[in-house]
Amino acid sequence: MPSTDLYETLSSLLNPLSLSGRHRSTSEISDGLKRIRRIVLTEGIPEVAGKPSLRPKIWKLMLKVENLNAEDYLRWVSMGPSSDSHKIKNDTFRTLATDTQFKGKVKEDMLIRLLEAFVWKITSSELEDEGQPFKYVQGMNVLSAPFLYAMPSQLEAFACFSTFIENGCPLYVQPSLKGVHEGLKLLDKCLEIVDQELYDQLSSKNLKAEIYAFPSVMTLCACTPPLEEVLKLWDFLLAFGLHLNVLCVIAQLLLMRQELMDSPSPMKILRTFPPLDARPIIGITVALVKDIPEDLYRELVNHPFTA
Structure with a gap:
């Protein structure tokens, strides 16, 4: 299928699959997800000149990121350097250091801001009470990089990265790895x-x-x-x-x-x-x-x- 047609097909599937689209039946949403996954597997996500990338929508859908809480994110950012600040800054300057495309779009301060905010989030009292099994470890800088590169805003990158770590691979970021x-x-x-x-x-x-x-x-x-x-x-x-x-x-x-x-x-x-x-x-x-x-x-x- 030509890229433009594939793009339009995916777009039409994504719109009714918006997680806020409660009017859609469970079976319709399930069928739509299956079709999107099949396209990702067989064709990949198409890029069409002059049209926005569908990757952010698809990633948020797969991660089940429904809400973007700007207030919380800004609060964590405003808290400044965390207890892991020295570790973070030890890692961020060398993140994908040879990739000029990445370096042109994602500045080091963006990586630092996202990772510091995440440390504040996971060390906040409500998360400590839940006994979260992870903290900042080396490698999280690289795991955050694709989100900062692919997402249209730092808030979306943070929401996706947080969900990815907390739900997708929490045991990868335990101190013991x-x-x-x-x-x-x-x-x-x-x-x-x-x-x-x-x-x-x-x-x-x-x-x-x-x-x-x-x-x-x-x-x-x-x-x-x-x-x-x-x-x-x-x-x-x-x-x-x-x-x-x-x-x-x-x-x-x-x-x-x-x-x-x-x-x-x-x-x-x-x-x-x-x-x-x-x-x-x-x-x-x-x-x-x-x-x-x-x-x-x-x-x-x-x-x-x-x-």
Whole structure:
């Protein structure tokens, strides 16, 4: 389908699916969501010159971000530097540092403001009373970057980022990075099932996922440029589940499989993953899902948020 037609189709699906559109029946909303997910999977979100990107609407829909509370956000911003301010400023200046497109649109002070506000939010008394299991950790700067780049306002970026962290991957931002380490263990288990030979080759060099895949798992591949391809991969992950990032990393290994099998020092290759190419990675990931046993897949689905 031509991009313009695809854009119009998605636009028409998104309008009645506005989360405030209570007049729509549950089945209509469910069917619409399925169609949007199918388009994201098979075609990707189209970009049409002269028309606003549909990505912000789709991301907010997938994250179930209904309300933008400007008052709370401005209050948290006004509280200034948090107790984690030194950690934040240690990270923000190097966030996607080589990406000129990102640097041209997202200034460091925007990253600092969003992350400081988030720290104030999660350390506020009402959240402490709920025993929230996360705080600021290294890597959150990279996880916030796609939202600041893709969303039309900092308020929308903050709302999406907060929901993404709190509901999507809270165990990834525990001080112990429990969810990340679990994801890395699951990566090894899944790789052994889908490609025993490659798993054995890497294992023979003492290359477990903890050694070569930590940044990719922790940042949901946002550490691998280019950013435009990261956004396409995140379209897929937000539509179908953040847990699939583990399989997306395996897909990248499979795309460089021959090189890894032939190399006497595979770590030299794995030290810097090749530029991200979202469409083949998504295609391989979808194919891998059917090879994962049901009990292991259940662990995969739960690992970002269930201890």
